């Protein structure tokens with residue numbers, strides 16, 4: 100395995116900002132992952148694990164240690180009752196994997212079509228879209244534990260999945276390198292049609308849609324919101340949704356609704372019961388109602404023309420420009436609505452950027 104030096108990281112991310120990695124390695128096998136990780140340990144330098152780079156803001160200073168890009172490939176299948184367990188290597192493209200499962204008529208991932216990044220990135224923030232989350236199908240995650248150098252299989256419960264969270268981005272951040280993820284999918288089952296946008300898409304259909312039709316609908320809806328990476332589409336030069344949807348108590352939701360009403364009588368705060376007494380608010384609504392509409396521009400950064408939650412690099416942006424816009428939005432939403440928006444992407448090479 101070749102250790103390279105001073106490698107620019109911006110081109111390895113979808114947002115396209117940030118400085119170089121002091122050291123960089125691409126690992127194509129578990130042995131190479133182990134080698135790279137041992138190398139960083141020996142050199143006593145920090146290690147950052149890079150997947151597809153679609154959920155990152157890398158600082159303009161870059162990364163002072165080793166960036167290890169996970170390039171593990173391979174998909175294995177295991178019969179499992181009325182379905183099949185797919186063991187997918189962490190470096191596989193997520194959307195290629197989804198396409199494969201849909202083409203073989205396995206249900207469980209179809210609504211997450213078109214999400215960029217790698218298989219190994221999906222358990223980290225419990226990736227989800229249009230009514231599905233990976234936590235619903237993941238059975239285990241094979242990891243290398245950095246402290247001990249041992250390989251473990253973590254069960255779904257051990258990953259402690261929540262809304263855009265797991266142990267990998269909370270309590271146990273940086274403890275593991277994900278090598279392989281196993282998903283249990285059902286053969287010939289009905290697609291999930293829980294999300295309003297999808298139900299609307301098929302409202303006039305004569306027959307229930309197939310998995311493939313749902314995948315195609317999701318791709319179409321995502322494209323209309325610039326949530327699909329299309330080369331040349333400047334609205335797609337983003338890290339996806341920049342803020343998580345806030346989860347608040349019913350009392351807090353009522354307080355914000357009253358504020359909305361006071362501001363514009365009859366204005367409805369979009370909110371969804373999340374089943375555990377908590378209410379999920381639409382971060383996009385809060386951003387738009389705080390003066391940041393689609394197309395908002397601040398120098399070389401701005402908000403996507405198609406999606407109020409996506410901060411985009413309009414060309415030549417620095418990470419500091421992204422951070423300045425993030426701070427401006429967070430402050431304005433806090434001042435106007437009393438809600439602290441939490442960023443979704445991972446900040447790399449910053450201290451205390453959240």
Ligand SMILES: Cc1cc2nc3c(=O)[nH]c(=O)nc-3n(C[C@H](O)[C@H](O)[C@H](O)COP(=O)(O)OP(=O)(O)OC[C@H]3O[C@@H](n4cnc5c(N)ncnc54)[C@H](O)[C@@H]3O)c2cc1C
Nearest residue numbers: 148150151152153154216217219220226227228277338339
């Ligand atoms: C246009 C667009 C649309 C998006 N839509 C969605 C969406 O609908 N739903 C959603 O949930 N997300 C969405 N995202 C965010 C992103 O695509 C996902 O979070 C994705 O799973 C990140 O995977 P990645 O491989 O790119 O990870 P990276 O961005 O490379 O890394 C993200 C984090 O995961 C860690 N990581 C990655 N791989 C490994 C590994 N093998 N072992 C240990 N840690 C690892 C990194 O260290 C980092 O902390 C979107 C992003 C974009 C740009």
